[in-house]
Amino acid sequence: MAITEILPGIHYVGVNDRTTTRFEGLWSLPSGVSYNSYLVIGEKIALIDTVEEAFGSRLFENIREVIGERKIDYLVVNHMEPDHSSSIAALRLRYPDLRIVGNAKTLQMIGGYYGIGTGTVEVGEGSTLDLGGKVLSFHLIPMVHWPETMVTWYADEGVVFSGDAFGTFGALDGGITDSQVEPERYWDEMRRYYACIVGKYGVPVQKALQKVGGLPIRTICPTHGPVWQREIPRVVDLYDRLSRYEGEPGAVVAYGSMYGNTEQMAERIARELAEAGVRRIRVHNLSYADPSVVLRDVFRYDTLVVGSPTYNAELFPPVEQLLRRLEARCIPQRNFAFFGSFTWAAAAVRRMKEFSERMKWEPVCGPVEMKQGYSPAMIDPCRSLAAAVAERVLRK
Structure with missing residues (x-):
C-alpha cells in the first residue's frame, strides 16, 4: 500500500x-x-x-x-x-x-x-x-x-x-x-x-x-x-x-508598553505569579507577539492579565486589538485582572474595566494603576494583584 x-x-x-x-x-x-x-x-x-x-x-x-x-x-x-x-x-x-x-x-x-x-x-x-x-x-x-x-x-x-x-x-x-x-x-x-x-x-x-x-x-x-x-x-x-472554552490552570500576561514602564509592571506581576507557585505563565508583549499565538494561549489557559498604557485617551492600540479579538470569539469566562499606566489623563484602566463588563468577566481583584514612571512603589500593588490571581489559578 x-x-x-x-x-x-x-x-x-x-x-x-x-x-x-x-x-x-x-x-x-x-x-x-x-x-x-x-x-x-x-x-x-x-x-x-x-x-x-x-x-x-x-x-x-x-x-x-x-x-x-x-x-x-x-x-x-x-x-x-x-x-x-x-x-x-x-x-x-x-x-x-x-x-x-x-x-x-x-x-x-x-x-x-x-x-x-x-x-x-x-x-x-x-x-x-x-x-x-x-x-x-x-x-x-x-x-x-x-x-x-x-x-x-x-x-x-x-x-x-x-x-x-x-x-x-x-x-x-x-x-x-x-x-x-x-x-x-x-x-x-x-x-x-x-x-x-x-x-x-x-x-x-x-x-x-x-x-x-x-x-x-x-x-x-x-x-x-x-x-x-x-x-x-x-x-x-x-x-x-x-x-467549551475550558482553560487549563495557567496565566497569560499580555501587555503593551511604549517606553518600558508598563512592561516593568508586567514583568513584576509575572515574577510574583511564579513566586506564588504558578508554573504555567505566558508573557506576551503585544507590540511584537504573534496575535495567533496570544489567542492560542488565551484559549489554552484559564487566566488572563492585561496591561496597557493610556494612548490618545484610549487603550494602547495593540492591547485594544487583542481585546477586540477576544470579544469577537465570545469567550464566556476567564479569570481576569488588569493594570495600566498614564502620564496626565487616565483612560486605559477604565477601558479595560468596560471590556470586562461587556464580556461579563468578574475581575479577580481591583486594577493596579500607575501614574508616570515605574518605581519601587509599584512592587507591592503588583504583588497584591499577582497574589489574587495566583490564588484563583491554584484553586483547581
Missing part, C-alpha cells in the same frame, strides 16, 4: 503549502499548512474537497498518479472556503462530466463564487451516495465554521471526512496519518488553528461533536493537518475542551 493510501480505496491527494505566510491574510504560518483532498474509489470515483487554486496542478497530478486516465464521477464539497474550493472550476474543465455534490447552501455558494449551476447533486442530512461498493452519507454541521459545512461518512471503514473540524496548521512533513508523523508537534498548532479560525463557534462545535460522536469513527480525514487514527481520543477531547 502506498503511503498515501490511507485505507483500501481511500487515497490522500492533498498538497502542502510552504510559501503562503498568512492564512486568511491574517494568521502566521511558520510551519506552512496542508490542503487535504481525498479520493474514494468504488466502481465510481468521488473526490472529497479540492485545494487552493495556486496548487491545483499538483492536485491534478496527485489524482492522475492514483487513477491514471480514469475519470472522476463526483466531487463532494464539504466546505466552501476558497482554500478548499477554489480549484472547482479548473476541475470541472478537466472532468466536464463531473457531478458536484453539496447541500443547498453549498450549491448556492458554488454559483456565487464560480458561476457553476449545472451538473450538481443536492444532498441533505442523512442523504447517501452509492459509488458501487462504497456508500457515502452526509451530515450537516452548520457554522463549523461556515453555514454550509457538512461531513462525509463512510460507514464500512468508520471514516469521517470532517472538513475544517479537527484540522491544524502545519504542513505534512512526509507522512499523512498520525502514525506516520510526530503528532506532538501538531497539538499547539491545533489550538492555534482553533482559536484563530473556529474560536467564535463553540456552541455549533459542541452540537457537531454530539452528532459526529455518535458515529463509530476509526479514521478522521480533515482538510488541514494529519489524518487521525491512533490519536482520535486526544483530538476529540481537545476540540471538546476548546469549544
Whole structure:
C-alpha cells in the first residue's frame, strides 16, 4: 500500500503549502499548512474537497498518479472556503462530466463564487451516495465554521471526512496519518488553528461533536493537518475542551508598553505569579507577539492579565486589538485582572474595566494603576494583584 493510501480505496491527494505566510491574510504560518483532498474509489470515483487554486496542478497530478486516465464521477464539497474550493472550476474543465455534490447552501455558494449551476447533486442530512461498493452519507454541521459545512461518512471503514473540524496548521512533513508523523508537534498548532479560525463557534462545535460522536469513527480525514487514527481520543477531547472554552490552570500576561514602564509592571506581576507557585505563565508583549499565538494561549489557559498604557485617551492600540479579538470569539469566562499606566489623563484602566463588563468577566481583584514612571512603589500593588490571581489559578 502506498503511503498515501490511507485505507483500501481511500487515497490522500492533498498538497502542502510552504510559501503562503498568512492564512486568511491574517494568521502566521511558520510551519506552512496542508490542503487535504481525498479520493474514494468504488466502481465510481468521488473526490472529497479540492485545494487552493495556486496548487491545483499538483492536485491534478496527485489524482492522475492514483487513477491514471480514469475519470472522476463526483466531487463532494464539504466546505466552501476558497482554500478548499477554489480549484472547482479548473476541475470541472478537466472532468466536464463531473457531478458536484453539496447541500443547498453549498450549491448556492458554488454559483456565487464560480458561476457553476449545472451538473450538481443536492444532498441533505442523512442523504447517501452509492459509488458501487462504497456508500457515502452526509451530515450537516452548520457554522463549523461556515453555514454550509457538512461531513462525509463512510460507514464500512468508520471514516469521517470532517472538513475544517479537527484540522491544524502545519504542513505534512512526509507522512499523512498520525502514525506516520510526530503528532506532538501538531497539538499547539491545533489550538492555534482553533482559536484563530473556529474560536467564535463553540456552541455549533459542541452540537457537531454530539452528532459526529455518535458515529463509530476509526479514521478522521480533515482538510488541514494529519489524518487521525491512533490519536482520535486526544483530538476529540481537545476540540471538546476548546469549544467549551475550558482553560487549563495557567496565566497569560499580555501587555503593551511604549517606553518600558508598563512592561516593568508586567514583568513584576509575572515574577510574583511564579513566586506564588504558578508554573504555567505566558508573557506576551503585544507590540511584537504573534496575535495567533496570544489567542492560542488565551484559549489554552484559564487566566488572563492585561496591561496597557493610556494612548490618545484610549487603550494602547495593540492591547485594544487583542481585546477586540477576544470579544469577537465570545469567550464566556476567564479569570481576569488588569493594570495600566498614564502620564496626565487616565483612560486605559477604565477601558479595560468596560471590556470586562461587556464580556461579563468578574475581575479577580481591583486594577493596579500607575501614574508616570515605574518605581519601587509599584512592587507591592503588583504583588497584591499577582497574589489574587495566583490564588484563583491554584484553586483547581
